Structure formats: C-alpha cells, structure tokens
Amino acid sequence: MATNQTAHADEHAHGDHRPSPYNPLRWLFSTNHKDIGTMYLIFAIIAGVIGGAMSGLIRWELAEPGVQIFWGMADAGNLGTDKLFSVQMPDGSHKAIFGNEHGYNVMVTMHGLIMIFFMVMPAMIGGFGNWFVPLMIGAPDMAFPRMNNISFWLLPVAFALATISMLVPGGSMGQGFGGGWTLYAPLSTSQQLHGGPSMDLLILSLHIAGISSILGAINFIVTIFNMRAPGMTLHRMPLFVWSILVTVWLLLLSLPVLAGAITMLLTDRNFGTNFFNAAGGGDPVMYQHLFWFFGHPEVYILILPGFGIVSQIVSTFSKKPVFGYLGMAYAMVSIGVIGFIVWAHHMYTVGMGLELEAYFVAATMIIAVPTGIKIFSWIATMWGGSIDLKVPMLWAIGFIFLFTLGGVTGVVLANSGIDTVLHDTYYVVAHFHYVLSMGAVFAIFAGFYYWLPKMSGLKYSGLLGGLHFWIFFVGVNIIFFPQHFLGLQGMPRRYADYPDGFAYWNYVSSIGYAITAVGALVFFYMLLDMFVLRRRKLETAENASPWGEGATTLEWTLSSPPPFHQFNELPVVAEEKHH
Amino acid sequence: MKRGWIGSALAQALVYTFAATGIAAAQTETGPVNGAIGLQPAATEVAQDIANFHDLLLWIITAVTLFVLALLLYVMLRFNKGANPTPKKFTHNLTVEVIWTVVPVLILVFISLFSFPLLFKQERIPQAELTIKAIGNTWRWDYSYPDQGVDITSLPLSEEDAKAQNRPFRMAVDEPMYVPAGVNVRMLVTSNDVIHAFSVPSFGIKEDAVPGRINETWFNVPKEGIYYGFCQELCGTLHGFMPIEVRVVSKAEFERWVQSKGGQLASAEPAPAAPAAPTAPAPDATPAPVAPATPG
Numbered sequence: 001m002a003t004n005q006t007a008h009a010d011e012h013a014h015g016d017h018r019p020s021p022y023n024p025l026r027w028l029f030s031t032n033h034k035d036i037g038t039m040y041l042i043f044a045i046i047a048g049v050i051g052g053a054m055s056g057l058i059r060w061e062l063a064e065p066g067v068q069i070f071w072g073m074a075d076a077g078n079l080g081t082d083k084l085f086s087v088q089m090p091d092g093s094h095k096a097i098f099g100n101e102h103g104y105n106v107m108v109t110m111h112g113l114i115m116i117f118f119m120v121m122p123a124m125i126g127g128f129g130n131w132f133v134p135l136m137i138g139a140p141d142m143a144f145p146r147m148n149n150i151s152f153w154l155l156p157v158a159f160a161l162a163t164i165s166m167l168v169p170g171g172s173m174g175q176g177f178g179g180g181w182t183l184y185a186p187l188s189t190s191q192q193l194h195g196g197p198s199m200d201l202l203i204l205s206l207h208i209a210g211i212s213s214i215l216g217a218i219n220f221i222v223t224i225f226n227m228r229a230p231g232m233t234l235h236r237m238p239l240f241v242w243s244i245l246v247t248v249w250l251l252l253l254s255l256p257v258l259a260g261a262i263t264m265l266l267t268d269r270n271f272g273t274n275f276f277n278a279a280g281g282g283d284p285v286m287y288q289h290l291f292w293f294f295g296h297p298e299v300y301i302l303i304l305p306g307f308g309i310v311s312q313i314v315s316t317f318s319k320k321p322v323f324g325y326l327g328m329a330y331a332m333v334s335i336g337v338i339g340f341i342v343w344a345h346h347m348y349t350v351g352m353g354l355e356l357e358a359y360f361v362a363a364t365m366i367i368a369v370p371t372g373i374k375i376f377s378w379i380a381t382m383w384g385g386s387i388d389l390k391v392p393m394l395w396a397i398g399f400i401f402l403f404t405l406g407g408v409t410g411v412v413l414a415n416s417g418i419d420t421v422l423h424d425t426y427y428v429v430a431h432f433h434y435v436l437s438m439g440a441v442f443a444i445f446a447g448f449y450y451w452l453p454k455m456s457g458l459k460y461s462g463l464l465g466g467l468h469f470w471i472f473f474v475g476v477n478i479i480f481f482p483q484h485f486l487g488l489q490g491m492p493r494r495y496a497d498y499p500d501g502f503a504y505w506n507y508v509s510s511i512g513y514a515i516t517a518v519g520a521l522v523f524f525y526m527l528l529d530m531f532v533l534r535r536r537k538l539e540t541a542e543n544a545s546p547w548g549e550g551a552t553t554l555e556w557t558l559s560s561p562p563p564f565h566q567f568n569e570l571p572v573v574a575e576e577k578h579h
Numbered sequence: 580m581k582r583g584w585i586g587s588a589l590a591q592a593l594v595y596t597f598a599a600t601g602i603a604a605a606q607t608e609t610g611p612v613n614g615a616i617g618l619q620p621a622a623t624e625v626a627q628d629i630a631n632f633h634d635l636l637l638w639i640i641t642a643v644t645l646f647v648l649a650l651l652l653y654v655m656l657r658f659n660k661g662a663n664p665t666p667k668k669f670t671h672n673l674t675v676e677v678i679w680t681v682v683p684v685l686i687l688v689f690i691s692l693f694s695f696p697l698l699f700k701q702e703r704i705p706q707a708e709l710t711i712k713a714i715g716n717t718w719r720w721d722y723s724y725p726d727q728g729v730d731i732t733s734l735p736l737s738e739e740d741a742k743a744q745n746r747p748f749r750m751a752v753d754e755p756m757y758v759p760a761g762v763n764v765r766m767l768v769t770s771n772d773v774i775h776a777f778s779v780p781s782f783g784i785k786e787d788a789v790p791g792r793i794n795e796t797w798f799n800v801p802k803e804g805i806y807y808g809f810c811q812e813l814c815g816t817l818h819g820f821m822p823i824e825v826r827v828v829s830k831a832e833f834e835r836w837v838q839s840k841g842g843q844l845a846s847a848e849p850a851p852a853a854p855a856a857p858t859a860p861a862p863d864a865t866p867a868p869v870a871p872a873t874p875g
C-alpha cells in the first residue's frame with residue numbers, strides 16, 4: 001500500500017502522548033476511537049461470558065428429560081436441600097435460585113438478547129469498527145469523537161437495565177421477562193402474565209441500546225463518507241469498511257422501527273393503548289411484522305461485518321488481492337437491500353395467506369444468490385494464492401464452511417411448505433446458530449486473532465490459538481448439528497423439558513457444550529499468557545505488519561500498537577494496489 | 580408411498596408401536612423417536628409431500644455443502660504456502676463469476692418448482708367433512724366440534740398417571756382430540772389469551788393460535804392411530820406442557836366417542852338432512868366427501 005512514509009515517521013514524534021491506562025478518566029471521557037474500540041471489545045467479552053454462562057444453564061437443563069435446575073411448578077412445594085440450586089429461605093422453605101420453567105424462559109430470552117445486542121454487535125461494530133474503520137480509510141479518528149463516547153457509555157447502562165430486569169418481578173409467572181428475544185405481544189403486554197416492571201425495564205434497555213447503535217451508525221456513515229484519505233475512493237475502500245458501511249445503514253433504517261414497536265408495547269402495557277391487543281381492536285400479528293422488519297435486517301447486521309473481516313483475512317493469508325472486489329462489495333449492498341423485503345419468512349405460520357407467503361418465499365430465496373457469490377469469491381481469492389494457515393486463517397476458513405452449512409438450511413426454511421413443520425423447532429435453532437454462533441462468532445475470533453497483535457503490540461501463542469480453534473470447532477458442531485435432527489423430529493424451541501423421544505440428541509448436544517466451554521477456557525488462558533505471563537513484544541522488523549506482504553490495508557503501515565493519534569498528515573492512496 | 584433416503588434406513592425405527600394399556604387394541608403411536616435423525620413418518624399426503632420435498636432439498640444442500648468443503652480442502656492443500664510459494668495475482672474471471680451467479684439461480688428456480696405446488700396444496704383448504712376448533716389457553720388446549728356440539732378440555736397426564744397408564748409423559752393427555760380416519764378435517768385455530776401454535780408434525784401442520792383471529796388448516800389421515808403434537812409458540816411458563824394428542828379412529832368409533840361426549844351425531848355426516856347445504860366439492864378437494872343420494 002503506497003502511503004506517505006513521512007506521516008508514519010511523524011507519529012512517533014508527537015502522536016504518542018498516550019495517557020496511563022490506570023487513569024479512569026482516560027476511559028470515562030475517552031474520545032479516542034482506539035480506546036473506545038478497546039472498551040467495546042472488553043464489554044463484548046464480558047457480555048459474551050455472561051451470555052455463554054446462561055447458555056450453559058440452558059444446556060444443563062436440557063441434558064436429560066425432567067427438571068435439572070429450573071425446578072418446576074409441581075416441585076415448588078417439596079423442594080429439598082438435595083436439589084441443585086435450591087436455597088433455604090428465612091421461613092425454612094426451599095426456593096429454586098433460577099426459578100421454574102419461567103426461569104428457563106427468562107434465561108433463553110436474556111441469552112438471546114445479550115448475545116445479539118451486547119456481544120456480537122459491540123464486538124463487530126463498536127470494537128473492530130471503531131478500531132479499524134478510521135485506520136483503514138486513513139482518518140485520524142471518527143467524525144464525532146464525543147458522540148462515539150456516548151455511544152459506548154450508553155451500552156453499560158442498557159446492560160444494567162437488562163440485568164435489573166432479570167431480578168425484579170416479571171408478573172404472575174415469576175421474576176424476569178420470559179417471552180423470548182422477539183418480545184411477542186400479547187405475551188409481553190399481558191397484565192396477567194407479565195404485569196411486573198421487568199418487561200418495562202427491558203424495553204427501556206433496548207431503547208438505550210438502540211440509541212447507542214443509532215448514534216454509532218451516524219458516526220460511521222459520516223466518517224466513511226467524509227473522512228477518507230486522499231485517493232481512498234469508495235471503490236478502493238477495504239471490504240471491511242464496506243461491510244461496516246452497509247451494516248450501519250441497516251441499523252439506521254431498521255432500529256427506529258424496533259424502537260417504534262417496543263414503544264407501542266410500552267404504551268400498551270402502561271397507558272391503555274391497544275396497538276397489539278385484539279380485544280381492543282389491535283392486532284398482535286402487526287407487532288410481529290414490525291419486529292421482523294427490524295429483525296431480519298438485524299440478523300444481517302450481525303453477520304455483514306463478519307463478511308468484511310473474513311475478506312481481509314482470506315486475502316492477507318493467501319497473499320492475494322480479494323477476488324471480484326466490486327462483486328463482493330455490491331453483494332453486501334444487495335444483501336442489505338433485499339434484507340428489508342423478506343421479513344415475514346419468520347412468520348409463515350401466522351396465517352398470512354397464500355399470496356403473501358408465496359411472495360416471501362421467492363424474495364427470501366433470492367438472498368441466497370449474493371450469499372453464494374461471497375462464498376465462492378472467498379474460495380477464488382484463495383485459489384492460486386500462497387496460503388498460510390495461521391490462526392486467523394483457520395477461523396476464517398472455519399467460518400466459510402460453517403456459514404455455508406447454516407446458509408443452506410436457511411434455504412430449506414425459506415420454503416414455506418417445509419417451514420410449516422420446521423418453524424419454531426430446533427431446526428431453526430440449529431440454522432441460526434450455524435450462521436451466528438459459528439458464523440458471526442468465528443468471524444469475531446478470526447478478527448480478534450488477526451488484529452490483536454496490531455492492537456496490543458504483543459504476540460500470542462499460535463499453539464494456544466490453534467488449540468482454541470480446534471476445540472471450538474469440534475464443540476460447537478457437536479452442540480448444534482444434532483439440533484437439526486431434533487428439529488426434524490419436531491422438538492419445539494423454548495421448551496424447558498421434553499418427552500423422552502428427544503433425549504438422545506439433547507444429551508449429545510449438552511456434551512458439545514462442555515467441549516466448547518473447555519475451548520473458551522483455552523481462549524482465556526491464551527489471553528493470560530499473552531498479556532500477563534509472557535508479554536512477548538512484536539519484533540521491530542515485524543512490528544508494523546506481523547502478517548507479511550499479504551496485509552496491504554493501511555492499518556499495517558502503522559506501528560503496533562498504533563500511535564495514540566495517527567495520520568496527522570493524511571496518507572495518500574495510489575491508483576494501483578488498493579484493497 | 581415412497582419414503583426418501585433417510586426414510587428407507589429409518590422407516591423401521593420411526594414407526595414404533597408400544598402397547599398402550601387402556602386402549603382396546605395395540606395402537607400405532609406416532610411421535611418423536613429417540614435418536615431418530617429425520618422427519619417423523621408422514622401420516623397425511625401433505626406430510627408425505629413435505630417429506631419428499633425435504634429429501635430432495637437435503638440432497639441439494641448436502642451436495643452444495645460438500646462441494647464447498649471439497650473446494651476448501653483442495654485450495655488448502657494445493658495452494659498452501661509449501662505447495663505454492665509464489666501467489667498468483669489475478670482478481671477477475673468473468674466466466675466463473677457468471678457461473679456462480681447463474682447456477683444458484685437455476686437451483687433456486689428448480690426448488691421453487693416443488694415449493695409452490697406444496698404451498699398451494701397446504702393453503703387451499705378442500706371441502707371438509709368435519710370441522711374442529713382448537714383454542715389455545717395458558718396452558719391447555721380446548722377442542723370444540725361446532726357441528727357435533729362437543730366441547731372438551733385437554734390436559735396433559737401427570738407424571739404418575741402417565742406411568743400408571745404406560746403412556747408417554749409430556750405427550751399423552753386425558754382428553755385426546757378424536758377424528759375419523761380418511762376424512763378431510765378442517766382445523767380452526769385460535770386463542771383466548773396469548774399466542775400459541777397448534778402443530779402435529781406427522782400431519783405436516785402448524786398454525787399459530789392468535790387471539791382475535793381464526794386461522795385455518797386441514798388434514799386427512801388415512802391410518803388409525805395416535806399422533807402427538809406440541810404447542811409451538813412460546814406462551815409462558817408451561818409452554819412445554821400443553822401437548823396435543825390426536826386419536827384417529829374408525830368412523831364408528833368416532834361416532835361412539837361423540838355420543839359419549841353428549842354430542843349430536845346427525846350433523847357429523849355431510850348433511851344428509853340438509854340437501855340445501857352447499858355440496859359441490861371444491862375443484863381441488865381430495866378426496867371429495869361422499870354425498871349421500873337420498874335426501875333425509
């Protein structure tokens with residue numbers, strides 16, 4: 001990448017008055033895109049651990065038929081000390097810590113919301129987006145640094161509200177809100193079932209998380225449109241920047257619809273409106289339309305940055321420019337556009353009628369075409385390359401394969417005729433975990449291992465990173481592949497307990513969770529080894545670019561870690577050799 | 580009826596019979612089978628169409644996934660840095676780009692050739708001989724037979740009762756929904772409170788029970804037996820505990836059951852006493868109800 005070399009030399013001169021990391025004000029008042037990016041990443045890791053622990057409780061409960069930890073209503077009277085997670089109350093009775101089946105539903109609900117809003121989105125957009133969009137387009141920082149600060153700090157607030165929501169009364173069923181991450185009315189508006197403050201807190205939490213994302217989206221759009229270095233035309237931007245650009249447009253256009261929908265939930269609950277109340281002339285199905293008008297773009301919001309990350313990594317470690325750059329960029333744009341007109345494929349069973357269903361089947365299947373273009377273009381990028389199977393590349397290749405597997409089951413589900421049997425079964429759970437738990441999460445780990453040396457200036461153990469990958473790869477497949485079988489056999493989602501006919505594959509799936517958890521431990525040991533035990537600095541020769549000649553984007557022209565303020569003199573991007 | 584590739588291997592395992600005491604003869608029970616990896620055996624023509632279509636799709640998606648896997652393995656071996664130290668620099672190839680755009684389109688068009696007819700068959704409700712209304716409640720199903728005047732409430736058997744009667748816990752209920760075999764049944768589905776979903780996997784049906792709406796679906800089960808289903812839309816604490824049990828029985832037994840529930844038999848048949856009732860079967864009715872020749 002042709003850059004102005006003097007800019008690089010300059011930065012060390014006066015760019016590097018980096019405040020002490022132990023000064024809390026550095027973080028609280030930060031307007032620095034790299035510091036804010038770091039906070040987003042740490043936040044995402046914390047949320048990931050919490051959300052992951054919740055899925056552990058879910059898999060524990062489902063390991064065998066019968067109640068394991070969410071003691072059922074029937075047991076409420078005779079809980080003894082011998083039961084797991086039962087505590088003695090002051091009056092001598094025993095109470096289940098996690099509650100009954102409703103507690104299980106709360107767990108499923110919060111697992112989904114936390115993973116989506118507080119793990120994947122902060123990691124990809126807030127974390128990697130903040131760190132690398134300015135670096136990749138040759139900008140000194142984000143366009144609105146203070147808005148960037150508030151975007152981040154709204155998130156812990158939203159997370160706190162969500163946490164409180166789990167602890168306060170949800171209504172007659174018990175603590176917390178247990179209506180699923182989709183918050184369907186009238187379960188979420190029912191005074192009788194969810195009359196407590198829990199759901200209201202959750203709505204406020206999502207409002208604040210949504211504001212945070214909208215502010216972030218505006219920031220990215222302005223940054224990308226206005227702050228590109230000379231010569232960095234839109235068609236020369238790295239694909240990661242393209243992916244963030246499309247993602248934040250989706251956020252900006254879809255989140256207000258969610259905000260409107262959940263505001264209507266709020267007023268239905270508290271102010272006597274009847275938007276979604278059939279008895280008052282409203283329509284519960286309208287809520288679903290509004291939700292999925294946001295919800296389907298949202299699932300692409302979760303994966304598009306991953307597409308960008310994987311494109312950078314595949315090109316870097318194949319030492320070859322991205323194949324079909326323009327096709328890749330516009331495949332993402334078209335996925336974003338089509339993503340807005342397919343939402344009702346989540347609602348084939350609501351009784352919307354033949355014509356609508358037929359339309360949504362056709363529209364949904366069309367999305368598979370640009371998705372296929374992306375997958376084949378990644379492979380074509382590797383074709384003829386000189387592939388170095390370093391840790392980030394392992395995750396990226398793992399992503400391509402597992403995302404394909406999740407994509408093809410999406411095509412099955414797109415057919416309303418088949419979705420009739422598969423909707424709301426574990427087949428859907430398997431589908432979206434292949435595209436998210438393995439797609440999005442593998443992309444996050446790929447990006448993490450790719451950029452961690454750049455962000456920290458330290459080396460990690462490739463052995464531990466590789467071990468992490470392989471344990472994870474095996475573990476998540478054992479968790480989720482059998483769930484296809486369960487779904488085909490008809491096992492419904494969001495069941496705290498199930499008939500014996502579903503026992504075998506549930507047991508296997510729970511074993512997969514244990515394996516995956518070991519992988520997560522290896523990940524944290526890798527971090528410990530990297531940052532505390534060994535702290536190996538990148539050698540001077542490879543300090544700027546530990547990945548060699550294949551890494552051609554602008555962030556690799558800077559030192560590792562990059563100076564606190566970079567590109568005080570803008571780099572100039574040459575005509576040739578872009579992306 | 581043809582069973583697909585997974586089917587042929589598992590057909591034996593999928594259909595299972597266990598002696599259910601309290602029922603006159605040993606009955607075929609259709610529900611989830613431990614360790615099974617495919618769809619439940621199809622009990623209706625629609626479910627069979629779904630199974631065939633799913634088998635077709637399974638071939639296609641397996642081929643696509645294995646193709647991608649093979650390409651990945653190939654490039655990892657053939658173009659790894661040991662085997663190919665100097666990377667090529669090409670970034671375009673119009674031919675392959677056109678191919679990987681057009682071929683998926685063709686595959687999708689091919690899929691839709693099967694997808695739409697299936698959808699039409701499910702959604703166009705043929706003339707029905709029996710109408711049943713399933714009403715979701717937190718947390719139980721009520722069934723009402725408007726033409727027979729039968730209304731029942733169906734509750735799951737407790738663990739002890741299920742054990743005592745040797746019936747499957749979390750599937751068996753005290754008052755099953757009875758339907759005669761070989762008859763077009765129209766299901767009306769609605770709810771009294773939150774959204775539930777009425778589903779019987781082996782019938783290939785699932786319909787949301789939405790308050791304020793009446794959704795429609797249909798089925799026709801030729802074979803007598805017991806078929807299990809579930810509530811499939813999260814509806815609160817006991818969502819997992821409102822199973823559906825359908826008894827498909829002979830017409831005679833169905834009539835006995837209707838009478839035992841205090842229902843009226845006459846209107847169970849396609850209106851022998853009312854020749855004025857619309858009898859012309861819909862063009863796509865399969866099979867058309869046999870209209871009795873002699874008016875009452």
Ligand code: HEM
Nearest residue numbers: 299303345346368407410411413414423424428432435436
């Ligand atoms: C080839 C492209 C895809 C197609 C055709 C497709 C199709 C579908 C369909 C039809 C459903 C609804 C199934 C049901 O509820 O019965 C669904 C669910 C879902 N999909 Fe996809 N999908 C695709 C890719 C993706 C991607 C890339 C993501 C996210 C990374 C994703 C995430 C989800 C999620 C989260 C759900 C479940 C939502 C819920 O009910 O909670 N899908 N998909």
Ligand SMILES: [Cu+2]
Nearest residue numbers: 296299345346
């Ligand atoms: Cu969708």
Ligand SMILES: [Cu+2]
Nearest residue numbers: 810812814818
């Ligand atoms: Cu339910």
